[in-house]
Amino acid sequence: MRTRMAIWSGKMAGILSKSMGNDGTTIPGVVARKVDPLFLRHLRKTAKTIIYITGTNGKTTTANLAAHLLRFAGKKVIANLEGSNMVTGLSAALVRQTPLVGWRVNEIAVMEVDEASLPKVVSECAPDYLIVTNFFRDQLDRYGEVDLLIKKMKESLRTFDIKLILNGDDPFVHRFSSLQKENIYVGLDANACPFQSYSMAESKYCPECQNELTYTTIHYGQLGHYKCSCGFSRPEPNFSVEKVENGIQGVRLSVDGVSYPTTLKGMYNAYNALLAITMCRTLGIDSKYIQDGLVSYHKGNGRMQEFSINGVKWKLNLVKNPAGANVTLSEYMLTKEKKQFIFCLNDELADGEDISWIWDIDLEMANRSEVDIYIASGKRAYDVALRMKYAGIPSEKIMILPNLKEAVFYTKSKALPTYVMATYTCLSPLISILSRETDKLEKGDENIGTATIPLLPRYLKPVWGQRKYHMFKKTMRMAGNYASSRRNK
Numbered sequence: 001m002r003t004r005m006a007i008w009s010g011k012m013a014g015i016l017s018k019s020m021g022n023d024g025t026t027i028p029g030v031v032a033r034k035v036d037p038l039f040l041r042h043l044r045k046t047a048k049t050i051i052y053i054t055g056t057n058g059k060t061t062t063a064n065l066a067a068h069l070l071r072f073a074g075k076k077v078i079a080n081l082e083g084s085n086m087v088t089g090l091s092a093a094l095v096r097q098t099p100l101v102g103w104r105v106n107e108i109a110v111m112e113v114d115e116a117s118l119p120k121v122v123s124e125c126a127p128d129y130l131i132v133t134n135f136f137r138d139q140l141d142r143y144g145e146v147d148l149l150i151k152k153m154k155e156s157l158r159t160f161d162i163k164l165i166l167n168g169d170d171p172f173v174h175r176f177s178s179l180q181k182e183n184i185y186v187g188l189d190a191n192a193c194p195f196q197s198y199s200m201a202e203s204k205y206c207p208e209c210q211n212e213l214t215y216t217t218i219h220y221g222q223l224g225h226y227k228c229s230c231g232f233s234r235p236e237p238n239f240s241v242e243k244v245e246n247g248i249q250g251v252r253l254s255v256d257g258v259s260y261p262t263t264l265k266g267m268y269n270a271y272n273a274l275l276a277i278t279m280c281r282t283l284g285i286d287s288k289y290i291q292d293g294l295v296s297y298h299k300g301n302g303r304m305q306e307f308s309i310n311g312v313k314w315k316l317n318l319v320k321n322p323a324g325a326n327v328t329l330s331e332y333m334l335t336k337e338k339k340q341f342i343f344c345l346n347d348e349l350a351d352g353e354d355i356s357w358i359w360d361i362d363l364e365m366a367n368r369s370e371v372d373i374y375i376a377s378g379k380r381a382y383d384v385a386l387r388m389k390y391a392g393i394p395s396e397k398i399m400i401l402p403n404l405k406e407a408v409f410y411t412k413s414k415a416l417p418t419y420v421m422a423t424y425t426c427l428s429p430l431i432s433i434l435s436r437e438t439d440k441l442e443k444g445d446e447n448i449g450t451a452t453i454p455l456l457p458r459y460l461k462p463v464w465g466q467r468k469y470h471m472f473k474k475t476m477r478m479a480g481n482y483a484s485s486r487r488n489k
């Protein structure tokens, strides 16, 4: 009865909160947990198999992709696709997807879990599978903190009988092997991928004995083929990528002789796709379903999102930390075409108030003759410009335009391919501005950039403005939710 009360009050709170114009994303979870403090344990009642996905970068993409592929293969899936990945967010997803009476029977739960929240989440409901993507220093966290975080995560899993799907190319992730669970490793072959090399701010030291690791191949950051004199070395992967290529819609992976075209842009997404593919294969999904599922997947906003403005290509990617920024840059600088580059930096709570992490980005790598202009934008545009100057970029190529709209309009006038990298709170205003400029919007076909309402009749055109408002509200909600969940920590 108490549980039922928790669900009802959670649902009620969600409706009330929404009607008052609030986001309501985590509210149902917060309220349900007031009534039933260990509410998340009921996840077991609604899913036979529970999968958690955690790590620093790529967990949202991996979780969304895995959920999509499983649904595509006909499985009933419960997921927290709103990106609320702490215990209240997971509880909210459960409240929202549970009917007023009884429990919906899903086959699989696919939940993205914040690294720091994993022990709490696991203590309430242990998963059957845990996927670990990678560990990078998040902004200012130093190695010691990553080390402590991993120790805590491992400790929380010790007593449970679970299977681990691990990115074996990351020595940090490989530390989970010592838990002696059933491990499934993934990795990229030595010559699988033409990542652009960049100087690495990540630690390359053995997590077991602190000696320097020897690498025969580095894909990016500390990810690659490593070994240590103490015997710690990259595990032989159960699923490995032989080749990653740029296909028509996105990267194409060849995994153990099977080709998987995807809609994911950016070489670094090879790891996310590989983890999702491995999850599905482990659950016995036929690779035909996985192949078809991958090409029908359209991912969330601001992740290597493309826009076409006056026939010119624009690309936008979210960056949160130096490792993410470096892979973004290496992707942006792959082609030798003439281009423009914009870096939008804010210092709100959700972006990280301390912006000194930008000094760990390898902007030196982006100092290329083919880049026509470098725009520093956002509230901390001057700091970005200073960083660019120290990267050796000629001052006459650097332009400071703190206002995002001005930055976009100035760049647009040059009609060159434009690559934008932005922190969290710059993302929704940018998507809104770029979507408004996107060519295809006027033609009525599927537009890149805004959420599409496919059956929108032409005579409903006047409500388009309204639709944009909803989009904006939705993205604002993401930002708001993130900030509030941070505060709740």
Ligand SMILES: [Zn+2]
Binding pocket: 206, 207, 208, 209, 210, 211, 228, 229, 230, 231, 232
């Ligand atoms: Zn060692």
